[in-house]
Amino acid sequence: MNTPGNPVSPGTPALPNGSGAAALLAAGIGSFALGVLAFSADQSALLKRIFDFYAPTGPLSGVTTVAILIWLLTWAILEWHWRNRTVAVGRIAAAAIALLGLSLVLTFPTVVDLF
Amino acid sequence: MEITARALWTLVHGMGFGALYLLACSGALVELYRFTTASSPSESTPGQQRFLKVYLLTMVLLAWAAVLTGAYVIYPWYRALPPQGKTDLAMLPQRLLMSSPTTIGWHSFGMEWKEHIAWFAPISITMVAFVFHRYGRDLKNHRQLRTAVLCFAAASFVTAGIAGFFGAMINKHAPVQGGHTIRLSTGGEK
Numbered sequence: 001m002n003t004p005g006n007p008v009s010p011g012t013p014a015l016p017n018g019s020g021a022a023a024l025l026a027a028g029i030g031s032f033a034l035g036v037l038a039f040s041a042d043q044s045a046l047l048k049r050i051f052d053f054y055a056p057t058g059p060l061s062g063v064t065t066v067a068i069l070i071w072l073l074t075w076a077i078l079e080w081h082w083r084n085r086t087v088a089v090g091r092i093a094a095a096a097i098a099l100l101g102l103s104l105v106l107t108f109p110t111v112v113d114l115f
Numbered sequence: 116m117e118i119t120a121r122a123l124w125t126l127v128h129g130m131g132f133g134a135l136y137l138l139a140c141s142g143a144l145v146e147l148y149r150f151t152t153a154s155s156p157s158e159s160t161p162g163q164q165r166f167l168k169v170y171l172l173t174m175v176l177l178a179w180a181a182v183l184t185g186a187y188v189i190y191p192w193y194r195a196l197p198p199q200g201k202t203d204l205a206m207l208p209q210r211l212l213m214s215s216p217t218t219i220g221w222h223s224f225g226m227e228w229k230e231h232i233a234w235f236a237p238i239s240i241t242m243v244a245f246v247f248h249r250y251g252r253d254l255k256n257h258r259q260l261r262t263a264v265l266c267f268a269a270a271s272f273v274t275a276g277i278a279g280f281f282g283a284m285i286n287k288h289a290p291v292q293g294g295h296t297i298r299l300s301t302g303g304e305k
Contacts, residue, residue: 013256020246020260027242027267031235038231056191060230064186071238093263100235100270107231109224 018082021092026078028096030071035103037063042112116302120294124188125286132181133279136236139174140272143240146170147247147268151254151261164251171244178237178275185233185282192291193226208289218288225281233278239271 041047041059051062105111118126146167150159193208204211212222246264247254254261 014253015250017257017260019249020254020257020264023242023245023249024260024263024267027238030238034231034234034238054187056194057186058194060186060190063231064182064234067234068238089257089263090259093259096263097266100239100267103235104232104270104274107228109227112227 016084016086017089018085018087019079021087021089022078022082023075024089024096025092026071026075028099029074030067031103032099032106033070033103034064034067035106037067039106039112039115043115116299117296118299119292119296121189121192121291122294123297124184124294125291128181128184128189129279129282129286132177132184133275133282136174136177136181137272137275137279139170139177140268140275143167143171143174143243144265144268144272147243147265150252151265159252168244168248168251171240171247175237175241175244178240178271181275182233182237186230189291190230192293193285206293208285208291211289212285221281221285221288225285229278229281229285232274236271236275236278239267239274243268243271 037051041051041063048059051059051066053065054061150164150167195207195209197204197207197210204214209222209226212218212226243264246260250257250260254264
């Protein structure tokens with residue numbers, strides 16, 4: 001495996017892709033968590049009350065706080081496992097972009113109002 | 116010339132953090148693409164790489180400042196409930212928008228979307244900045260990772276743009292007002 005200090009030929013990665021893949025997938029998961037939580041809080045009066053962490057902001061405070069915690073926790077775990085590894089980044093990137101796309105759908109008001 | 120404290124905060128949130136972030140996005144997209152697709156190392160110097168790192172870090176700060184001031188400073192004023200018996204809705208933007216069928220959509224669609232979609236921007240740009248800090252010019256050797264990072268940077272731009280558009284339109288129809296008045300100048304008649 002190449003390390004940052006070693007000379008590498010052009011076109012050869014100097015660093016393994018694991019750290020980047022971890023950040024990428026965590027961003028996808030964090031975004032998806034935000035979409036799911038926002039959608040759920042909109043559908044359930046109980047969740048709306050649970051996510052009311054800061055009354056002036058309402059359920060948005062809990063939804064975003066929990067989503068950010070999920071994102072950062074996932075990122076830390078994935079970084080811990082993948083930072084020195086080379087992973088199948090093509091599939092991970094596809095999954096991350098799909099999760100981001102789904103999260104955009106889940107926060108679109110017309111979709112939320114269908115349920 | 117006067118401005119209220121709440122209007123000033125809205126200005127800082129929208130024009131200060133939000134608009135500046137949007138302006139920075141287009142530059143970041145072009146630079147990220149150029150930097151990570153350059154065929155020879157001589158096309159990008161270490162100084163340019165350092166500059167892009169600082170630029171992306173500034174964008175991360177702007178994005179988080181925009182959503183945090185939006186959610187915890189402006190939004191509580193926007194969604195405030197009227198005191199018992201109060202019928203003047205001028206100081207209650209959400210209620211004002213909901214009081215008319217011609218403006219209710221700005222709340223039920225615009226704000227409902229904006230309040231959530233805005234958060235994708237800081238999450239995405241934080242990831243983009245981290246990956247660029249970690250890999251720098253080496254990102255050009257990770258084609259799939261680079262493509263995904265550029266997708267997230269573009270998504271960050273689009274989501275911030277949607278949030279900014281609805282923010283501006285909502286504030287046009289039902290401006291956040293109140294707080295103490297700040298006198299900017301005492302202009303006399305010419």
